[in-house]
Amino acid sequence: MVNAGYVGRFAPSPTGRLHMGSMLSAVASWCDARHAGGTWYVRMEDLDPPREVAGAAGDILETLEAFGLQWDGPVMYQSKRHEAYAEALAQLLEQGRAYGCACTRKLLEGAAVYPGYCRSGLGAGQVPRSYRHAMASETYGWDDAVQGNQAFDAKDLGDFVIKRADGHWAYQLAVVVDDVAQGINAVVRGADLLDSTPRQIALRHALAPDAPAVSWSHLPILVNADGQKLSKQTLAAPVEADEAPAILVTCLSLLGQPCAREEGVLDMAKSGDVTGILAVAARGWELGRVPAAPIHWQGSGQGPGKKRPSDD
Numbered sequence: 016m017v018n019a020g021y022v023g024r025f026a027p028s029p030t031g032r033l034h035m036g037s038m039l040s041a042v043a044s045w046c047d048a049r050h051a052g053g054t055w056y057v058r059m060e061d062l063d064p065p066r067e068v069a070g071a072a073g074d075i076l077e078t079l080e081a082f083g084l085q086w087d088g089p090v091m092y093q094s095k096r097h098e099a100y101a102e103a104l105a106q107l108l109e110q111g112r113a114y115g116c117a118c119t120r121k122l123l124e125g126a127a128v129y130p131g132y133c134r135s136g137l138g139a140g141q142v143p144r145s146y147r148h149a150m151a152s153e154t155y156g157w158d159d160a161v162q163g164n165q166a167f168d169a170k171d172l173g174d175f176v177i178k179r180a181d182g183h184w185a186y187q188l189a190v191v192v193d194d195v196a197q198g199i200n201a202v203v204r205g206a207d208l209l210d211s212t213p214r215q216i217a218l219r220h221a222l223a224p225d226a227p228a229v230s231w232s233h234l235p236i237l238v239n240a241d242g243q244k245l246s247k248q249t250l251a252a253p254v255e256a257d258e259a260p261a262i263l264v265t266c267l268s269l270l271g272q273p274c275a276r277e278e279g280v281l282d283m284a285k286s287g288d289v290t291g292i293l294a295v296a297a298r299g300w301e302l303g304r305v306p307a308a309p310i311h312w313q314g315s316g317q318g319p320g321k322k323r324p325s326d327d
């Protein structure tokens with residue numbers, strides 16, 4: 016199926032090196048885009064300086080290159096997009112779809128969903144600390160290519176933050192503004208972001224109602240023996256460029272792709288031919304074969320035992 020109109024992306028945060036979980040998203044989104052004959056962008060979500068690690072953005076790009084995951088066009092850096100986010104906030108405020116919130120963290124303690132205290136305006140002498148998106152009273156649903164039908168009620172999500180009290184732009188706003196700007200119409204990413212999707216759909220409706228619809232695919236998350244999501248916090252080991260061919264085959268296997276067992280592909284892994292492996296993977300790629308449930312991952316070198324100097 017050639018769909019030259021397909022525009023996908025991989026959007027890592029430079030908070031550390033890529034680990035198996037993030038590599039799975041990179042491989043799946045790349046294969047899905049290349050199978051469709053579409054475009055695949057890389058966007059660096061470098062909006063949160065306190066969480067970022069110096070050199071991580073460059074390291075991520077080098078890793079993608081070593082794995083043969085070549086992207087199209089220039090890399091977009093969210094840190095250079097403040098003007099676009101400010102414009103979006105101004106637009107939402109003007110439409111009545113955003114409002115300033117004066118609530119402190121302490122006031123909201125224990126509330127699973129924002130209770131809407133500031134929705135009808137701030138009291139005398141109050142100043143906004145953050146800004147929130149005013150959700151419409153709707154259900155947000157989509158047919159996820161991996162996870163099946165999804166539906167979220169706006170009142171269970173609440174009015175979420177789009178500009179943080181510390182002055183930083185919130186992830187949800189930045190993602191939607193950038194997805195619209197880049198013409199993204201296919202998102203393949205981890206299921207840990209499943210409950211971000213209704214928020215992003217809501218923002219997309221408000222900011223760009225005429226933008227093309229997005230096809231959403233949420234990949235299974237990788238969990239450790241304790242059932243925790245693989246992340247930097249759970250000491251997931253970074254993927255190493257010199258193991259790229261074997262790691263690619265592992266990713267394809269975890270993603271349910273039969274090519275991971277093909278003799279030709281295994282030969283390419285032995286000879287280090289990442290381009291060859293990816294070409295076969297993209298040709299035969301089937302999103303419908305990707306499993307939905309979390310995958311227990313006990314990959315080699317996982318855990319604090321294999322700490323590298325660069326992790327310090």
Ligand SMILES: [Zn+2]
Pocket residue numbers: 115116117118131132133134
């Ligand atoms: Zn408030």
